[in-house]
Amino acid sequence: MRILVYPHDLTLGGSQINAIDLAAGVAERGHEVIVYGIPGPLVDYIEERGLRFLPAHDLKYRPAPSRIAQIAAISRRERLDLIHAYEWPPCLDSYFGAALALRVPLLCTVLSMQVMPHIPASVPLIMGTADLGEEARKRHRANVWVLEPPIDVERDNPHISGREFRSAHGVGNEEFLIVSVSRLALDLKLDALVRGIDAVDQLASSHPVKLILVGDGPARGALQCRADDVNRRHGREVVALIGADPDPRSAYAAADLVIAMGSSALRALAIGRPLIVQGEQAFSELFDQTSCELFLRQGFYGLADGASGPSRLVAQIAPLIHQPDRRSELGQFGREFVSKRFALHRAVDFQLDVYTSVVKASPAARIGEALRAAGLAASVEIANHNPFQKRRNRNLQKTILSAARSGEWPPSF
Template sequence: MATLRVAVYPHAMHIGGSQLNAVELAGALSDRGHEVVVVGEPGPLVERVRAMGLEHIAINARRHRPSPVVARRLQDLSRRRGLHVLHGYEWPPALEAAAASAMPGSSAVAVCTIMSMAVAPFLPASMPLVVGTEAIQAHAAARRPGPVWLIEPPVDVAANAPGYPVADFVARFGLNDGGLANPVNIVMVTRLATELKLEGVLSAIDAVELLADLPIRLIITGDGVARATVEERAAKVNASVGRRAVVLTGELFDPRSAYGSADIMLGMGGSALRAIAFGRPLVVQGERGFWRLLTPESCPTFLRQGWYGLGDGGDGAQLLTGILRPLVGDPTRRAELGAFGRRLAVERFSLQSAAALQEQIYLTAIEQRRVAGAHRARVVWEGLRSASGLVKHEVRERVKRLNGKAARDDFNAAHLAQVSIETTSGGRLQTPSAPGSD
């Protein structure tokens, strides 16, 4: 097989699910013999990119998104290096890659991956699209003519595995000094973002207070704009229970020691999958009060809809308390669920299998572009349609801000859990709205 020359462009370079997937897949593709560079702003993940032996091409962090300047830079990079693929993760990089691919002199085909839970309706219709769940694949394929591929969020199951050393982590954060002889550590590795994450983080802290009679400790690893809010709630609960029951570690460049220290994991998306790779029982986090334990019975729901859910708006702390209380007291059950999750991660979510499929997607996209030729009229039409849709989206977001409504920090988190997905919370079921329905 010929060597492919690929530019991978994550939507950000801080620690987070989509961008970790992008970087880890880039490394795995390089291991398969391809020439891969990573385009992105400065950030913590740059160090990881370089540690993989990949070149990092910096772009300005303070830029409009999507940026015509970045699109021209991608086009120039494609022309100078003879790239075959420009691969954008999430919608702004995807639009920039599509624009660069359509410019004269570009040799590359644009590919888009959406690892969040809704596909922007203004993406070019013929652009090859990769999504992360079966439900999103079916939903998107019914609404766009271009190919829609499925790559479930991959995990390096060799690097993320049971037995990871945690002694330094325990000592660094004083986890032996909480007044508990044999604490059960409940761990979250998450961005402390107001959107999508904060509700669940605060519910988990409140659950610690409700479970104060049990020897538990909640460890929250991550950082973000909501950190002050999380710290305030944690301090309140610690004072209430009279011990250091909630510990915030901040963001860790390599959070594997946090996963390794867990007896029970709470999480969504890529963090949920890393949790099961470590062989830990997992309670899946969502929004509107959603929490659900991963078991052989609940697993098909998550494989279909993704590692997330929407509840009915009930009390998430109470629901989580009901899940955790029996689990904390049953180490045999925890071991069984951890072993089940580890098997699932190895058999279905391996990084190496995902890289092989990614390679096939690239080869198919290149061949389809060769067969189709330039089709300049279609390229122009799709470009105009995308530009029009983007302008409408930005106007709607501006109106929301003017009306005092918070803009979401990730467009693709706006509509999570796709149409016809059964979501369970507190014994009741609901079918969330499809993207674009509001």
């Protein structure tokens, strides 16, 4: 098969790395795979995995007319058998030109934590959790599969050393190191990052703990201000922001405990580290034998009521500080769990079966749903480009960032 893989962007992020790893696995099975997208930090990783890369035109609107035309031209030139898009904007870029006009089979993977109505009902879907797959089947006409984010358990393994990372960042042998590897984003991530800093702030008065945040993004300035306040209060570096790392395996390996969500949580388990899964509104849960089924259903993420502040996370971290045997047991269980359920080779087998099914299926008439999808996308773009909405969004972001900098969290509106 000739396949075009279109991730939603090529910045550093778990879902993008998953898309590239799966594409490389499919290519290793003898298929011709091209990755398409706006050039970003992961282009080097695409080349490292031996994949061909095609740069996309820049984007102003979603779906982007320039990309619709470009993908259609690529489909003709490369004689594509399938386009695999990730999330709704790439899906619609591929749908209006190549799929609708040229009848190129299209598959969409959704790894966000909701089922987006923008995706036409005739486009087959891969969802990232069992709960989301069940929800999608209620409203979607085409096939819906569930494939949890895969992890390359050979590349991410417990034999990776974290000694040099600890030394480079001044972490003593007596210090309990907590690591978070994450985009420092306003959406989805910020709540967990703020609560992680606040939890360590509470623990630092009586325990030799240190939190290192690995990543970058628009919330970095606010998080740095909050970290600086914590460090001044304790007279030592309790929280450090070290920026993005294209290969954070040594950071995971150095950790006594990882706090994370999504693919970052799975990578921590693959490297054999104990894990607390975070989400939003103060959600956190230790990953162990009693909680693993919950995360298989809902993904490595969750929502709480926000009422507990950082106290729930503090209560989950504190016992582990003085329980090295328990941490070792959790790390071993996590490694075995990920190896059996989330290994990349298993996911590649599954995805190839999905590809075969999608390519064999007869395309359905889609004019009506095309108009509906165009209308939904247009409404999003009109709202995004409305000057009043833009001003409101800017003010909302300022409020969120101000709260993240200050002691007030969550923000009050």
